[in-house]
Amino acid sequence: MRIINILFVFFCLISSSSSWSACRSPEEIVLSDVWVRENKQMHGNTAAFMEIHNRSSENLTLVRAEVNASHRVELHTHKKDKCNNVYRMRPIKNIPVASGKTVILQPGGLHIMLMKIRKPLFEGQLVHIKLILEDKMGNIIEKDIDAEVRKGPCHCHHHEKAQKRQEALDVVEESTYQGSEYLNAD
Numbered sequence: 291m292r293i294i295n296i297l298f299v300f301f302c303l304i305s306s307s308s309s310w311s312a313c314r315s316p317e318e319i320v321l322s323d324v325w326v327r328e329n330k331q332m333h334g335n336t337a338a339f340m341e342i343h344n345r346s347s348e349n350l351t352l353v354r355a356e357v358n359a360s361h362r363v364e365l366h367t368h369k370k371d372k373c374n375n376v377y378r379m380r381p382i383k384n385i386p387v388a389s390g391k392t393v394i395l396q397p398g399g400l401h402i403m404l405m406k407i408r409k410p411l412f413e414g415q416l417v418h419i420k421l422i423l424e425d426k427m428g429n430i431i432e433k434d435i436d437a438e439v440r441k442g443p444c445h446c447h448h449h450e451k452a453q454k455r456q457e458a459l460d461v462v463e464e465s466t467y468q469g470s471e472y473l474n475a476d
């Protein structure tokens with residue numbers, strides 16, 4: 291694992307024209323409960339949801355998501371319309387993910403909007419998502435994940451969700467999480 295980390299840092303060095311710390315480890319971010327809502331309609335809209343855990347010691351910001359399955363991707367929130375008290379989706383510039391905290395993207399709240407999907411999305415298919423996060427120095431973390439297409443949110447109980455979340459974090463703890471090494475790299 292150490293060799294992989296060294297290679298990773300080396301790759302960052304040669305791929306970055308600016309500075310030593312231009313890349314951060316994707317292991318600093320852990321994702322769980324990642325899914326995309328099914329939409330069988332050609333060119334329809336849908337959304338991606340997930341839990342984003344920031345394992346690093348710095349505040350990060352989700353600035354963009356890239357999804358080939360749709361023509362356009364936006365970060366959205368739901369806000370109450372002042373005129374008629376109806377909740378509407380609104381595009382937002384970014385989603386802050388504070389150090390050590392978890393941000394939940396879920397129906398009725400924050401989400402990644404997939405506009406004009408290229409093909410109908412059926413339950414069980416996988417949709418590749420790339421998240422681009424930044425720290426306050428502008429250093430980038432790219433996080434790739436395959437999201438499962440589902441008909442709706444998991445109806446498992448809160449404690450099951452909490453358990454799954456903990457499992458996701460534990461797996462990283464045991465295997466690849468070496469975040470602190472990169473944090474000191476600069």
Ligand SMILES: [Cu+2]
Pocket residue numbers: 337366367379380401402403
């Ligand atoms: Cu939306």
